Amino acid sequence: MKRRSWEAVVAGASGLAITLGISFLIAVVLIVVLSKQPLATIYYFFVGPLTNRYYLGNMLNTAVPLVFTGLGIAVAFKASVFNLGGEGQVYSGALAATVICLALPQANGYLGGVLAAAGALATGAVLAGLSGFFKMQWGTDELISSFLISSAVGFIVNYFITGPLDDPGNNLLATFAIDRRFFLMRIFLPSKLNVSALFALAAAGLVFFLMYYTHAGYEMRMCGLNREFSRYGGINVSAYVVLPMLLSGALHGLGGGLAILGTYHMAVKEFSFGMGWNGIAVALIAGNHPLGVVPAAVFFAYLDAGAKAAMLHSDVTFEIAAVVQSVIFYLVTAQALYNALRRRRRTA
Amino acid sequence: MKAAGVLLALVHNTVGIMTPFLLAATGGLFTELAGMLNIALEGLMLFGAFFSVVFAGLTGSLLAGVVLGILSAMAAALLFASITLNLKANVFIAGLATNLLASGLTVVLAFQMFKNKGVVRFELGRLPVLSIPVLQRIPLLGDLLLGHNILVYLSWLIVLAASAAIYRTPYGLRLRGTGLSAATIASLGLRPGSYQMSAILVSGFTCGLAGAVLTLNLAAFVPNITAGRGWIALVAIYLGNKTPWGILAASFVFGLAEAVSNYAQGAINVPADFILAFPYAITVLAMILYSIWRHYKGRA
Numbered sequence: 279m280k281r282r283s284w285e286a287v288v289a290g291a292s293g294l295a296i297t298l299g300i301s302f303l304i305a306v307v308l309i310v311v312l313s314k315q316p317l318a319t320i321y322y323f324f325v326g327p328l329t330n331r332y333y334l335g336n337m338l339n340t341a342v343p344l345v346f347t348g349l350g351i352a353v354a355f356k357a358s359v360f361n362l363g364g365e366g367q368v369y370s371g372a373l374a375a376t377v378i379c380l381a382l383p384q385a386n387g388y389l390g391g392v393l394a395a396a397g398a399l400a401t402g403a404v405l406a407g408l409s410g411f412f413k414m415q416w417g418t419d420e421l422i423s424s425f426l427i428s429s430a431v432g433f434i435v436n437y438f439i440t441g442p443l444d445d446p447g448n449n450l451l452a453t454f455a456i457d458r459r460f461f462l463m464r465i466f467l468p469s470k471l472n473v474s475a476l477f478a479l480a481a482a483g484l485v486f487f488l489m490y491y492t493h494a495g496y497e498m499r500m501c502g503l504n505r506e507f508s509r510y511g512g513i514n515v516s517a518y519v520v521l522p523m524l525l526s527g528a529l530h531g532l533g534g535g536l537a538i539l540g541t542y543h544m545a546v547k548e549f550s551f552g553m554g555w556n557g558i559a560v561a562l563i564a565g566n567h568p569l570g571v572v573p574a575a576v577f578f579a580y581l582d583a584g585a586k587a588a589m590l591h592s593d594v595t596f597e598i599a600a601v602v603q604s605v606i607f608y609l610v611t612a613q614a615l616y617n618a619l620r621r622r623r624r625t626a
Numbered sequence: 627m628k629a630a631g632v633l634l635a636l637v638h639n640t641v642g643i644m645t646p647f648l649l650a651a652t653g654g655l656f657t658e659l660a661g662m663l664n665i666a667l668e669g670l671m672l673f674g675a676f677f678s679v680v681f682a683g684l685t686g687s688l689l690a691g692v693v694l695g696i697l698s699a700m701a702a703a704l705l706f707a708s709i710t711l712n713l714k715a716n717v718f719i720a721g722l723a724t725n726l727l728a729s730g731l732t733v734v735l736a737f738q739m740f741k742n743k744g745v746v747r748f749e750l751g752r753l754p755v756l757s758i759p760v761l762q763r764i765p766l767l768g769d770l771l772l773g774h775n776i777l778v779y780l781s782w783l784i785v786l787a788a789s790a791a792i793y794r795t796p797y798g799l800r801l802r803g804t805g806l807s808a809a810t811i812a813s814l815g816l817r818p819g820s821y822q823m824s825a826i827l828v829s830g831f832t833c834g835l836a837g838a839v840l841t842l843n844l845a846a847f848v849p850n851i852t853a854g855r856g857w858i859a860l861v862a863i864y865l866g867n868k869t870p871w872g873i874l875a876a877s878f879v880f881g882l883a884e885a886v887s888n889y890a891q892g893a894i895n896v897p898a899d900f901i902l903a904f905p906y907a908i909t910v911l912a913m914i915l916y917s918i919w920r921h922y923k924g925r926a
Contacts, residue, residue, distance in 0.1 A: 312738055360718075418917040421718075422861060426910035429854055433903035441897060555726065562719060595737040600730025607723030608705075613714035 293616035294563065297609040298577075305584075305602045312594050319592040326587025327580055333587065335469020339541060341572075341579035343368065343550070345478040346533025347557025348564060348571040349485050350402075350526040355566045356489060357522035358502040359410065360421035364530050364554025366428025366435075367405050371398035371531030373435045375538045376545040377443070379456035387459030394460065395535050402531020403524045405431060410523030414516045420523065428554070439547050451547035462540035474540035479572065481529065486568040498522060530554065559603060562610045578603070634770070636885050642774050643888075644881025645781045646671065646836040646852075650859035651866065651873045652781075652788045653832030656825035658863050659792065660818075661805035665721035666706050668856025669728035670830050674699035674837025676732040679847050680739070683748035688842060691750075692777075696834035702728065703830025707823050725856075733849050743849065750845040753777060777839045784832060789870040801825060854906065861909050865916055883908045 306320060313319040327337045347364050354361040361367075375394040382390045405427060412418035443453040462472040489495040500508045501518040509515045534550055542549055560578050564570030585599030609615060650667045657664035678695020682688050706724045710717045733743055740746050753775035792798040801821050803811045808818035833856070840855075841847050858880050865879075866872030887901040 308734075312734065412914055412917070416914065416917040416921040418914050419864070422857075422864070423910055423913060425857060426861070426906045426913070429857075430903040430906035430910065433899040433906075437897050437899035440899075555722070558719075558722065595734055595743065597730045597733040597737070597743075600726055601734060604723045604727035604730060607726055608709050608715060608720055609713070611716035611719045612709060615713055 293612075294610070296615060297606060297612070300609060301602050301605040304605045305581075305598065308598050308601060309588070309594060312598070314593055319588050319594055322591045323584040323588040326591065327583035331466065332469050333583060335466040335471035337579050337583035338466070338475060338576065339469060339471040340582055341575040342475050342478045342540070343533040343537050343553045344556055344560050344575035344578055345482060345572055346529050346536070347553050348560030348575050349481055349568055350529035350533070351557045351561035352564060352566040352568055352571055353485060353489070353498075353529065354522045354526040355561060356502045357498045357518055358505065359413075359519055359522045359526075361406050361409070361424050361523060361526040361530075362421050363406055363409065363424035363428030363431075363527075364557050365551070366431040366554070367402040367527050367530035368534035368537075368550045368553045369435050369548075370405060370431050371402040371534030372538045372542075372550055373438060373534075373545050374398045374401040374531070375535035376453050376456060377438075379460045379539075380443070380454055383457070385459075387457075391460050391462070391539055394456075394539060395532060398535020398538075399528045399532040402534065403528035406527025406530065407520060407524040410520035413523075414519045420519070424523075435545075436547055439545050443545070445544070448544075453545045455544040456538065460539055461543060462536070470541050472540040474536040477536060478575075481532075482568050482572050485529075489568060494521070530557070556603065559607050559610065563606065632889070636882070636889060637770050638773075639885040639888070640878060640881040641770060642778055642881075643884050644877040645778050645839050646855050647859050647862055647877040647880050648785065648874060649781050649832045649836035649839070650829075650856055651862040651877055652785055652870060653829035653836075654859055654863050655788065655792070655868060655870065655873060656801065656828040657822070658868055659802050659805045660822045660825040661808065662710070662717050662822060662825070663721070664826070664829055665718060665857070665860060666703070666724035667829065667833050667859050668852055668854065669721075669725035670699045670703055670706075670833035671837040671840075671852045671856050672725075672728040672732060672850070673702045674834030675841045675851050676728075676735070676837070676847055678834070678838035679746075679748055679750075679841035679845070680735075682750055682842060688751060688753060691842060692835065692838045695838040696831055699834025699837060700827055700830035703826050703833075706830075707826035710826075711819050711823055729850055732847075736847065736849070746847045748845050748847075750842065753842055775843070777835065777842070780835070781839075784835075785870050785874060788828075792870065797821075797824075858905060858909055861913060865912055879912070880905060880909065 305323060309319045309323060310316045327333050347368060350364060350367075351361065375398040378394040378397045379390060382393070385393070406424060409418075409420040409424035409427060412423055413420040439453055440451050445452060445454040448455075462474050464470070464472050465475070489499060497508070497513045498518050498521065500511070500513060501515050505515050508518075533553065537550065537553075538545060556578055560571055560574045563574040563577065581599050581602055585596050585602075588594050588598070589596045650671055654664050654667050674695045677698035678691045681694035682691025685691065702724060706720055709715045709723075710720045736746055737743050755773060755775050756779055757773055792801065800811060800816060801824075804818045804821040811818045811821070836855070837852065840851055844851075859877075862873055862876035862880060866874070866876040883905050887904045890896050891898060891901050
C-alpha cells in the first residue's frame with residue numbers, strides 16, 4: 279500500500295514535470311516563431327526574472343495574490359464545490375479595502391489596515407457565500423452563479439473606480455491613493471515585495487492546518503470525496519456547501535485587499551484581472567494541497583514575469599504568457615499522461 | 627404610438643442580437659446532451675470571431691471569412707476534444723484552457739499581424755440583408771423578422787436542423803444516450819467517445835459562426851469581443867431546459883436584455899457599467915428563480 283502510494287506520487291510528479299516541460303517548449307516555439315531576435319527573447323523570458331533584486335522581488339510579489347486565490351480554489355475544490363467567481367471576489371475585495379482606507383482619514387495605520395483587510399475578506403466571503411447559499415437552498419448551480427455574480431460585480435467595481443472614487447488628479451483610471459500610514463512594509467527593496475508575502479505563507483499554513491488537522495476540515499474533505507456517503511455518516515452536508523464557498527471567497531477578497539495595501543495603494547481599473555483565473559491553475563498544479571499552492575503560485579508568477587521581461591527588452595507581447603498558461607491548464611488534469619507513466623513504471 | 631415604435635425597434639434589434647447566443651447555445655446543447663459541461667463556448671466563439679474577420683480581410687470575401695472562421699473554431703474544438711477525450715483531462719479545466727488560449731492567442735496574433743492590441747478595422751462589404759418586398763409589407767411580422775442579415779436566417783435553419791438531428795435521427799438518440807449512460811451506449815457496441823467528439827465539433831461549428839456574426843457585422847476585431855456571450859449561451863441551455871425551442875426562447879430573453887440596455891444607453895442617463903452588468907445580473911436572477919421554481923415543483 280505504502281509502496282503504491284509512493285509510486286503514485288512519483289508518477290504524479292513526473293506527469294507534472296512533463297506538463298511544465300511541454301509548456302516551456304511551447305513558450306520557446308512561440309518565441310522562435312514570433313520574435314525577430316529569438317535567442318535574446320528566450321533569455322529574457324526564462325532568465326530575465328532572476329537577474330536582479332528588483333525583478334526577483336516583484337516576481338515573488340506577483341505570486342502573493344496567487345497564493346491567496348490558489349488557496350481559495352483549493353479549499354473549494356477539496357470540498358467538491360466550485361467557485362468560478364474569483365475574479366470578482368478579488369476585485370471587489372480590493373475596492374472594499376480602498377474604500378475603508380479612504381473613509382478613515384484619522385485612523386491609526388495598523389488599525390485601519392486591519393479594518394481594510396477585514397472588509398476585503400468579508401466582501402469576498404459574502405459574494406461567494408451567496409452562491410453557496412443559493413446552492414444549499416434551491417440547488418442553483420454554484421459554478422455558474424458564482425461566475426455570473428462575479429462578472430456583474432466586476433462592472434459595478436469598474437463604475438466606482440472610474441466614477442465616484444476616481445481621482446481626477448492622476449491620469450489613470452484609478453481611485454484616490456490611500457494614505458501612506460496604511461502601506462504594508464516593503465521587505466526586499468527596491469522591489470515591491472512586502473509583508474503580505476509573509477501573510478500569504480501564514481495563510482497557506484493555516485489552511486493546511488484547517489483542512490488536515492481539524493474536525494471541520496475533515497468533514498469538508500469527506501464531503502468532497504463523497505457527499506452521499508458523508509450524509510449517511512451523519513455529516514451536515516448542506517453546511518459544507520456554504521462553508522467552503524465562504525472560506526474561498528474570504529481568501530480571494532483578502533488577496534485583493536492586501537494587493538491594495540501592499541502593492542498598488544489605489545484601486546486601478548481591472549488591475550486584478552487574471553488573479554482569479556490563475557488561482558484555479560495554481561490550485562490544480564498544487565493538486566489542491568494548501569502547501570503546494572505556494573510553489574505553484576511562484577511558478578505562475580515566474581511565467582508572468584518572464585513574459586513581462588521579454589516584452590520590455592524584446593519584441594513580443596505579454597499575452598504569450600496566457601498562451602503558455604493555457605497549455606498548462608490543458609495538460610494539468612490530463613489523466614492519460616499520468617497513467618501512461620504509472621503503467622510504464624509498473625511494467626518496468 | 628411612439629412607445630409602440632420603440633417596442634417594435636427593440637424586438638427587431640433583439641432578433642439580430644440574439645443570434646450569437648442562439649448559435650452558441652445550440653452547439654452547446656449537443657455537448658450538454660452528450661454529458662459534458664462545455665464552458666469552452668466562449669473561447670470557441672472568440673476563435674471564430676477573430677479568424678473570420680481576419681480571413682475575410684485577407685481574401686476580400688465574406689463567404690471565405692465565414693467558412694475559414696468556422697474551420698478555425700472547429701480546429702480549436704478538435705484540440706479541446708482530443709485533450710478531454712484522448713488525454714482524459716477534466717472537461718471543465720480544458721474548457722477554461724480553451725478560453726484562456728483564445729483570449730491570449732488572438733491578441734498575440736493581432737499584435738503580430740497588425741502591430742495593434744486594440745481595435746483592428748477591416749475594409750469589408752456589408753453582410754447581405756435578406757429583403758423580400760412582398761413579405762415586408764405584412765405588418766408587424768415583416769417589420770420584426772425581415773431585414774436582418776443572412777447569418778440570422780442561417781442560425782434559424784441551424785436550430786431547425788439541430789432539432790431534427792437530436793430528436794429524429796439515430797445519431798441524436800445515441801447522442802442523448804451517451805449523456806444519460808455512456809456505459810449503455812458502449813454495451814451496444816458503439817463508442818460514446820465518438821459521439822462526444824462529434825458534439826464538441828458541432829459546438830465548434832456553431833460557435834465559429836456565432837463569432838463570425840459578431841465581427842463581420844462590425845467589420846472589426848475588438849479584443850475579447852465575445853464579452854461573456856459564451857457563458858450566457860451556456861446559461862441559455864439550462865434555462866431552455868436543454869431543448870432547442872427552450873434555447874430559442876432563452877436566447878430571445880437575453881437578446882432583449884441586451885437590446886434594452888443598448889437602448890437605455892442612449893435614452894436614459896445610466897452609467898455604462900451598470901448597463902454592462904445588466905445581462906449578467908438578469909441571467910443570475912433568472913437562474914435563481916428557475917431553480918426555486920424547480921425546487922418547489924419537485925417537492926409538490
